[in-house]
Amino acid sequence: MKHLLTKLTLGLHQKDVAKPYKPVVDDFLQKGYIKKEGELYKLNSRYRFGSITLSSSKNGAYVHVYGESIKDIFVANEDLLDAKDGDIVVLQRYIAKRGPASGKVVEIVGREESYSVAVIIEKEGKKHLVDIKTLHPSGVEITTTELENYSVGTLFQINNQTNTIAKELGNIDDPKVDEKIVLAQFNKHDEFEEDILNEVKSFSEVDASKHKNRKDLRHLPFCTIDPVTAKDFDDAIYWDEQNSTLYVAIADVSYYVKPFGALDNEAMYRGFSIYLPHRSIPMLPRILSEKLCSLQPNVDRLAYVFKMKLDLKSLEVKHSEVFEAIIHSKRRFNYDEVDALFEGELKAEDEIEAGIFIYLKKLKKITDKLREKRLKVGFDFRNDEISMILDEATNLVATKIEEQTPSHALIEDCMLLANKEAASRYERGVFRVHEEPSQTKLQTLYQELSAIGINIEIKESIKETIEDIQRQAREKGIEKDVDTLIIRAQMQARYAPINLGHFGLGFERYTHFTSPIRRYADLTVHRQLKAIAKGKKEEESYVLRNIEALCISISNLEREADMVEKEYMQRKYARWAKEQIGKTFDAKISATTPEYKADLDDEIIGATLHITNTTSAVLFERVKVRIENVDIYRAKIFVTVIEG
Known part of the structure; x- marks a missing residue:
């Protein structure tokens, strides 16, 4: 419902109204909440759609308006129409000459779809169903007799809209239930509905004879460079040294995923693939993401290709074109292999591989220069990415830092x-x-940096100021720590329907084109570029007509995917720590306000530790901590500082 109302706020084409929502749209039209202009449904200016948020003042509530960057609108108690926290409402707006905007609820149309996880605990000899994050009563009506049918630690997904149990997830004692917990909170799932799978069944392996309108690049020695465990190969590259031309071939997902079909709707609903340490939750069914779309070696694949001719002096793109093609990747490398090549430790197995090795070495010289040029206007932040190694039961057994190596840098700059x-x-x-x-x-950042001995000198630009801070950090040997603080101070990158530049990269214009297997944003960009290339303005308008709502949606979905991945890791840390209670480890202070926290920095790295005793330790100081307690439900590890 929220997605529909956001689209109506921004303008919704009649062809895009899903069948279940047609009666809702007709009803809104009859009541005057929306109007129809040509084939487009639009919001009547007197009304707004949004969700209720209760006010702490108890004299009313606020409506968070969908699809508009405006302040929440206040509604007095007498105008609430008995709307409760989380209700989705139609609001009639009052036009105020002075003071904040206000309005009244004219209809309650539903509740925001949200989910949580509840667990059965035992307290004072009785079983209770509580929210796993707060340990407060879940709000679900369940009798004592019903509770007795389940053991302590049983977990449930809760539909917050109806305050009912959606499904049983398992028991907290099972390490494999962690995945179910983090997915259930955002209603994420691996499985695809039957209508989607039926749509996918119609696809077959690439037959080049049926794609004669595409450029045939199968003779070019493309290669892919990805993590060892990767299966969804979005991108392949080829460097034509003779013509100073870089080919970046991207999986042509838009050929398979047509707008507004069941498969497309599901991909838009998911927005992103989610990557857990032991497996992925794909945006697209695996037969597409890991087979038909994936640019595997030694098979024909459909690709959407950027061909870019570079000026080797200025490092600018002199000319580029983008087109549909067929490629036949000759090799699949992992990052370690390409790093070994650059270090002279990898030998070619045949003539084709020898040719690829030659162009990769020459391309590296180009991308090194591109990076050097980019960093004159953008930033290079040192921030460790930690990966987990799990056993068959999904218990944590080891962690490692995924370092940015020359092979990573080469691919990154090609994609940029x-x-x-x-x-x-x-x-x-x-x-x-x-x-x-x-x-x-920035002021908060400068205060934190001053406390650890960084002299803050405000320069002509934010970039110059930050670069001076980074220089001092390098001299003090705390570059990664300071970069962590700088990253915290940054605005969150997001998707927008208009160009606002990219501060971190130093680019005037930027988008996401290179990962359509795992990001819906890239798939949308492909569709628009194809429409532009074909000169089909109507088709381009079709892609763009709900672009504002789409950008809001995929930005939110990106944050959800990020939260799922982070919480899963924290749950694995908590399970590991539960077996280490009483043991002492090395850690580093990561926060001093509003509470003291540390990051584990021992045989296992990266876990967030909550410090429970008084300490005079300063930010980034190395300390010895003892694990005192673990809240396995909330995935929190509590420690005391014993030295530091």
Whole structure:
């Protein structure tokens, strides 16, 4: 419902109204909440759609308006129409000459769809069903007799809209239930409905004879470079040294996933693939993401290709074109293999591989220069990415830092180039934007840095100020720590329908083009570029007509995917720590306000530790901690500082 109302706020084409929602749209039209202009449904200016948030003042509530960047609208108690927290409402807006906007609820149309997880605990000899995050009563009506049918630690997904149990997840004692917990909170799932799988069954292996309208690049020695465990190969590259031309071939997902079909609706609902340490939850069915779309070696694959001719002196793209093609990747490398190549430790197995090795070494010299040029306007933050190694039962057995190596840098700069070129081809569409940090966040950052001995000297630009801070951090040997603080102070990158630039990268225009298997944003960009290339303005308008709502949606979905991945890791840390109670470990202070926290920095790294005793330790100081307690439900590890 929320997605429909956001689309109606921004303008919804009649063809895009899903069948179950047609009666709702007709009803809104009859009541005057919306109007129809041509084939487009639009919100009547007197009304707004949104969700209720209760006010702490108890004299009313606020409506968070969908699809508009405006302040929440106040509604007095007498105008609430008995709406409760989380209700989705139609609001009639009062036009105020002075003071904040206000309005009255004219209809309650549903509740925001949200889910939580509850667990059965035992307290004072009685069983209770409580929220797993707060340990407060869940609000679900369940009798004592019903509770007795379940053991302590049994977990349930709760539909917050109806305050009912959606499904049983398992028991907290099972390490494999962690995945179910984090997915259930956002109603994520691996399985695909039958209508989607039926749509996928119609696809077959690529037959080049049926794609004669595509450019045939199967003779070019493309290669892929990915993590060892990767199965969804979005991108392949080829460097033509003779013509100073870089080819970036991207899986042509848009050929298979047509707009507004069951498969497309599900991909838009998911927005992103989710990557857990032991497996992925794909945006697309695996037969597409890991087979038909994946640019596997030694098979024909459909690709959407950027061909970019570089000026080797200025390192600017002199000319580029983007087109549909067929490729036949010759090799699949992992990052370690390519790093070994750059270090002279990898030998070619045949003539084709020898040719690829030659162009990769030469391309590295180009991308090294591209990176050097980029960092004159953008930033290079040192922030460790931690990966987990789990056993068959999904218990944590080890962690390691995934370092940025030359092979990572080569691929990253090739992809950045293609993303920039994609963004240069339209004025309205999906842009990846990253705005400058706010003055409030900068002041907080400067205070934290001053406390650890960094001299803050405000320069002519934020970039110059931050670079001076990074220089001092390098001299003090705390570069990664300081970069962590700088990253915290940044605005969150997001998707927007207009170009706002990318502060972190230092790019005037930027988008996401290179990962359509795992990001819906990239799939949308492909569709628009194809429409532009074919000169089909109507088709481009079709792609763009709900672009504002889409950008809001995929930005939110990205944050959800990120939260799922992070919470899963924290749950694995908590299970590991539960077996280590009483033991002492090395850690590093990561926060001093509003509470003291540390990051584990021992045989296992990265776990967030909550410090329970008084300490005078300062930010980034190394300390010895003892694990005192673990809240397995909330995935919190409590420690005391015993030395530092």
